[in-house]
Amino acid sequence: MTIQSVRGMPDILPEQSGGWLFLEQTVAALFSSYGLVQVRTPVVEETRLFARAVGDVTDIVEKEMYSFDDRSGESLTLRPELTAGVVRAVIEHGMLHNQTQRLWYQGPAFRYERPQKGRYRQFHQIGVECFGFADSTIEAELIELTDHLWRALGIRDALDLEINSIGSVSARESYKTALVAFLHSHFDSLDEESQSRLERNPLRILDTKNSSTQALLANAPALEDYLTKEDSAHFEALCLSLDQAGIRYRKNPRLVRGLDYYGRTVFEWMTDSLGAQGTVCGGGRYDGLVQHLGGRATPGVGFALGMERVVLLMETLGVIPAQMQTQADIYLMIQNVQSESTMRSLAREIRFQIPGLRVMTHIGGGSLKSQLKKADKSGADIGLIIGEDELKTKSVVYKPLRGGDQETLPNEEVVKRLKLLRDM
Ligand code: HAM
Numbered sequence: 001m002t003i004q005s006v007r008g009m010p011d012i013l014p015e016q017s018g019g020w021l022f023l024e025q026t027v028a029a030l031f032s033s034y035g036l037v038q039v040r041t042p043v044v045e046e047t048r049l050f051a052r053a054v055g056d057v058t059d060i061v062e063k064e065m066y067s068f069d070d071r072s073g074e075s076l077t078l079r080p081e082l083t084a085g086v087v088r089a090v091i092e093h094g095m096l097h098n099q100t101q102r103l104w105y106q107g108p109a110f111r112y113e114r115p116q117k118g119r120y121r122q123f124h125q126i127g128v129e130c131f132g133f134a135d136s137t138i139e140a141e142l143i144e145l146t147d148h149l150w151r152a153l154g155i156r157d158a159l160d161l162e163i164n165s166i167g168s169v170s171a172r173e174s175y176k177t178a179l180v181a182f183l184h185s186h187f188d189s190l191d192e193e194s195q196s197r198l199e200r201n202p203l204r205i206l207d208t209k210n211s212s213t214q215a216l217l218a219n220a221p222a223l224e225d226y227l228t229k230e231d232s233a234h235f236e237a238l239c240l241s242l243d244q245a246g247i248r249y250r251k252n253p254r255l256v257r258g259l260d261y262y263g264r265t266v267f268e269w270m271t272d273s274l275g276a277q278g279t280v281c282g283g284g285r286y287d288g289l290v291q292h293l294g295g296r297a298t299p300g301v302g303f304a305l306g307m308e309r310v311v312l313l314m315e316t317l318g319v320i321p322a323q324m325q326t327q328a329d330i331y332l333m334i335q336n337v338q339s340e341s342t343m344r345s346l347a348r349e350i351r352f353q354i355p356g357l358r359v360m361t362h363i364g365g366g367s368l369k370s371q372l373k374k375a376d377k378s379g380a381d382i383g384l385i386i387g388e389d390e391l392k393t394k395s396v397v398y399k400p401l402r403g404g405d406q407e408t409l410p411n412e413e414v415v416k417r418l419k420l421l422r423d424m
Contacts, residue, residue, distance in 0.1 A: 009120065019314050019320045019324065021324060022153070023126075023153065023310055023314070024126075027126055030145070030148060031128070034102070035102055037102065037103060038105060038106075039103045041079075041082065041085035041107075043079055043107065043108060044076050045077060045079055045084065045085050046077070047075040047077040049088055050065060050077055050080060050084055053084035053292070053293060054260060055259060055260025055261070057201045058258055060081070060258065060259065061080075064080060065110075065112065078109075080109055081125065082107065083127070083261070084293075086105060086302075087289055090295070091294060096290065096298045097296075099132065100131060101130065101132065103128065103131075104126070104127065104129075105125075106126045106127075106307075108123070109123060117275055117276075118277030123307070124307040126305050127303060127304030129301075131298050131300050132299065133301060136234050139265045139284075140245065142283065143161065143163075143247060144245050146269060153314060154317065155271075155310070155314055155317055158313060158317060159270065159271050159313075160248075160269070160271070161250065161267060162255050162267065162270065163242075163249050163250075163251060164223075164251065164256070164266050165223075165231055165265055166256055166264065167227045167264060168228060168231055169288060171228050172226075172263070175203075178226070179202050180202050182219075183202065183205065183216075184198070190205075191208065191212065193208070194213050201260075204256060206223075222253060223253060224253055255267075257284060261286040261288065261292070262284040264287070265285040266282075266283070267284060269281040269282075271313055273317070274309060277309060281306070283301070284302075287299040287300060322379075326378065326379020327358065327379055328358045328375075329359070329379075329380055330382050331382070332346065332360070332362060333362045333383060335368060335387040339386040339390075342386055346414065349414075349415060353415045354418055357418065360378055362374060368385070368387075372401075375401055382398065382400060382421070384399070385399060393410075394410065395408050395409060395411060396408070396414055398417065
């Protein structure tokens with residue numbers, strides 16, 4: 001029996017990797033233009049980090065973590081998200097003393113969920129975490145950054161932004177008491193999952209998918225009414241900043257998110273082009289987390305996007321640039337083996353003179369016809385052929401592969417011609 005990849009942990013093959021690279025390259029350039037610097041933390045952390053940061057009674061910690069004892073008996077976990085590790089790192093390396101931080105990261109995360117389109121057990125996130133900013137301007141800046149990213153990727157029109165304030169800890173505690181009291185009085189009408197959440201994590205009931213529970217919630221106390229004056233002012237200031245930036249959003253009073261560390265602002269970007277797994281990006285403020293993990297009280301705000309979902313959306317909308325989905329711009333061919341070293345030296349010359357141009361040499365012989373087939377498949381626009389005559393006259397056949405007439409160019413003209421083509 002052949003061995004297959006682990007369920008929910010798919011390979012990313014060359015047909016898809018162009019979209020991934022497009023996303024990664026766009027992000028690297030865009031995020032640095034906002035002054036963000038990159039951080040890389042390990043894939044494995046101590047289990048108790050996630051229990052403490054994400055929360056003991058969240059789905060992630062209760063049901064979805066890949067945890068194991070290592071050979072010394074220490075309980076370790078494949079990270080289910082990256083925020084906890086980043087917060088651990090900034091505390092551990094003293095990065096919060098009298099300074100702010102604007103960090104970004106990218107990497108795999110692991111959750112034992114039921115796999116389906118857009119939901120995997122190994123998936124990848126790109127995210128940002130900023131520390132030391134109490135003002136809502138940072139939320140506005142990060143939301144603007146995501147909006148800018150969607151535009152750069154060509155998927156902006158397929159995405160909608162939802163925002164909410166879940167208030168500070170004290171506001172949430174008094175709201176929880178009121179919500180639990182209300183739901184207790186309707187316990188029998190609740191769906192089973194909400195019944196079990198009532199004791200453990202009542203706020204999560206707010207984003208139930210069950211329609212009769214949803215109907216019940218219409219009459220429940222509203223979180224909004226429990227926000228402190230400062231909470232409300234913070235949220236209003238954010239809404240104003242978004243208005244000023246021309247970013248449309250929907251206030252969703254039911255948006256609570258699935259991780260415990262949030263306070264005040266939460267937001268999500270969603271699409272209805274991907275079916276059930278429509279949340280492409282989520283984040284919010286977590287002012288208590290640094291202190292909760294042993295650091296000095298420091299405000300934090302961040303978000304993460306799911307790379308699989310963003311790439312799927314780009315594929316669905318057909319916005320991945322054609323260049324990212326082909327292998328070569330130029331394909332070099334030869335009529336017989338004597339021309340091989342000339343071909344290699346020409347390829348070398350082109351690669352050194354025109355960085356970034358994708359140059360493939362034909363390897364493995366065969367008829368010119370079969371070489372042209374490979375040239376076509378590579379996606380190249382131009383074929384360069386060194387035949388017997390060209391070898392003698394130090395020239396090449398310059399052959400447009402997507403229509404146009406071929407011509408013979410002296411070797412020293414080739415680079416010039418390709419440079420012209422690139423600048424067009
Ligand atoms: P999250 O909402 O759990 O937040 O995940 C962020 C994004 O990761 C989701 O919106 C989704 O696109 C993607 N994602 C999550 N689970 C899966 C999965 N099983 N398969 C594919 N994609 C998935 C966080 O992880 C927070 N750490 C975000 C954050 C950063 N908040 C503040 N800073």
